[in-house]
Amino acid sequence: xxxxxxxxxxxxxxxxxxxxxxxxxxxxxxxxxxxxxxxxxxxxxxxxxxxxxxxxxxxxxxxxxxxxxxxxxxxxxxxxxxxxxxxxxxxxxxxxxxxxxxxxxxxxxxxxxxxxxxxxxxxxxxxxxxxxxxxxxxxxxxxxxxxxxxxxxxxxx
Amino acid sequence: xxxxxxxxxxxxxxxxxxxxxxxxxxxxxxxxxxxxxxxxxxxxxxxxxxxxxxxxxxxxxxxxxxxxxxxxxxxxxxxxxxxxxxxxxxxxxxxxxxxxxxxxx
Numbered sequence: 001x002x003x004x005x006x007x008x009x010x011x012x013x014x015x016x017x018x019x020x021x022x023x024x025x026x027x028x029x030x031x032x033x034x035x036x037x038x039x040x041x042x043x044x045x046x047x048x049x050x051x052x053x054x055x056x057x058x059x060x061x062x063x064x065x066x067x068x069x070x071x072x073x074x075x076x077x078x079x080x081x082x083x084x085x086x087x088x089x090x091x092x093x094x095x096x097x098x099x100x101x102x103x104x105x106x107x108x109x110x111x112x113x114x115x116x117x118x119x120x121x122x123x124x125x126x127x128x129x130x131x132x133x134x135x136x137x138x139x140x141x142x143x144x145x146x147x148x149x150x151x152x153x154x155x156x157x
Numbered sequence: 158x159x160x161x162x163x164x165x166x167x168x169x170x171x172x173x174x175x176x177x178x179x180x181x182x183x184x185x186x187x188x189x190x191x192x193x194x195x196x197x198x199x200x201x202x203x204x205x206x207x208x209x210x211x212x213x214x215x216x217x218x219x220x221x222x223x224x225x226x227x228x229x230x231x232x233x234x235x236x237x238x239x240x241x242x243x244x245x246x247x248x249x250x251x252x253x254x255x256x257x258x259x260x261x262x
Binding site for chain 1: 170172174176183185187203204207209212213214215216217218219220221222223224225227228229230231232233234235
């Protein structure tokens, strides 16, 4: 191998090594760049206003009676509180559920691609609280809430 | 460890509703072990996606206020009997799961 060729070969090897190193440290993540990232700041927020602001950059909410909440008025077990929301608002892009009294209120951020304005889940509730729903309808944020009384908390420990 | 999943479809208010159950601890990362006094590390589902005939219908980000063994429901206004639905999830530790079924109203 001549000096020249050896140098070219080494350069190539080092460059390939750098790409591999970058890929393994997560600098290049083509697959993850396509999917939306989990909105950590919003889920880490300790208040509902901060969580909504984290998701939308605004917490300007309008109350709406076009959001229907189906949940018990009183829950015996705060670890499993059934909760369902449906809305007749048009062009629903997101539905959020937030448990006001929980340490991390944001429970869910649903992005609608081709589905109805409906979401259901069972919630953890540390104690009696308002549960808020925010619906992004065509870029405007609408809200409704229900007070749920909890007789045994769900975030024990 | 593989988590168990269940999926079912039913008709609700004139629409197909897909319900999925994942056996998952949904550990908050805020609780302490009573004996050791150490914080129990967070372990919870962060993302769930619903596909209707292979097209993405819903993507949901989930947090620690969702109960243990999440039971999540979505509705598909255009779904009909015989359509294929699939749900996938991933958690904060990189575990994933998927289940599919055929719509039966």
